[in-house]
Amino acid sequence: AQKITQTQPGMFVQEKEAVTLDCTYDTSDQSYGLFWYKQPSSGEMIFLIYQGSYDEQNATEGRYSLNFQKARKSANLVISASQLGDSAMYFCAMRTLGDYGQNFVFGPGTRLSVLP
Amino acid sequence: NAGVTQTPKFRILKIGQSMTLQCTQDMNHNYMYWYRQDPGMGLKLIYYSVGAGITDKGEVPNGYNVSRSTTEDFPLRLELAAPSQTSVYFCASTRDRVYADTQYFGPGTRLTVL
Numbered sequence: 001a002q003k004i005t006q007t008q009p010g011m012f013v014q015e016k017e018a019v020t021l022d023c024t025y026d027t028s029d030q031s032y033g034l035f036w037y038k039q040p041s042s043g044e045m046i047f048l049i050y051q052g053s054y055d056e057q058n059a060t061e062g063r064y065s066l067n068f069q070k071a072r073k074s075a076n077l078v079i080s081a082s083q084l085g086d087s088a089m090y091f092c093a094m095r096t097l098g099d100y101g102q103n104f105v106f107g108p109g110t111r112l113s114v115l116p
Numbered sequence: 117n118a119g120v121t122q123t124p125k126f127r128i129l130k131i132g133q134s135m136t137l138q139c140t141q142d143m144n145h146n147y148m149y150w151y152r153q154d155p156g157m158g159l160k161l162i163y164y165s166v167g168a169g170i171t172d173k174g175e176v177p178n179g180y181n182v183s184r185s186t187t188e189d190f191p192l193r194l195e196l197a198a199p200s201q202t203s204v205y206f207c208a209s210t211r212d213r214v215y216a217d218t219q220y221f222g223p224g225t226r227l228t229v230l
Contacts, residue, residue: 033216033217033218035218035219037221043204043223043224043226044221044223044224045206045208045219045221045224047218047219047220050216050218052216091158091159093219095217097214103149103161103164103174104149104161104210104219106158106159107158108157108158109157109158
């Protein structure tokens, strides 16, 4: 079965510091995609970053990077130089190419609070 | 492109009433999804569609129905609303059955059943 685990219900970080949000996944598929989404208090879901299972380099998008450790099945999101606007819920998600490939599996989320 | 649009943004229903949540996307995406998000929780899949005329149940389909007569539209029908259906409903779409394709989300519909 496909599963995403996010073990940190809430995280605090000081403004301008870096923070890592944990995500581990479980799948028997060899081909899969890993995604991170941000949900601010306004409620919309914002796509942040993507990592493919065959990508050898860690994905980066501006201040976001994905620390992909395939053998450990982890896909942690690193936010550098945190800003107050980064305070939000963050969801890790996975999509595979198996029978379940039409669907995304989401983790429970981590609430990040950036302190001034 | 407007992306994924949802109407209404907010709605209050009485127990037993019915309503349809509208979802439209203008990206010609084949795959569309309905999720619900309860307060402080993640997303749960209600129904999904892989193309016009093809729908299937997700994790929490009870109390809901869907149809997909066109590529663009994927309405969600609530029959006999119950307080347990109080939630935020998100519609999403993705282009194809390729694991690299991300989902694009609508802004959500906040539904309260009293």
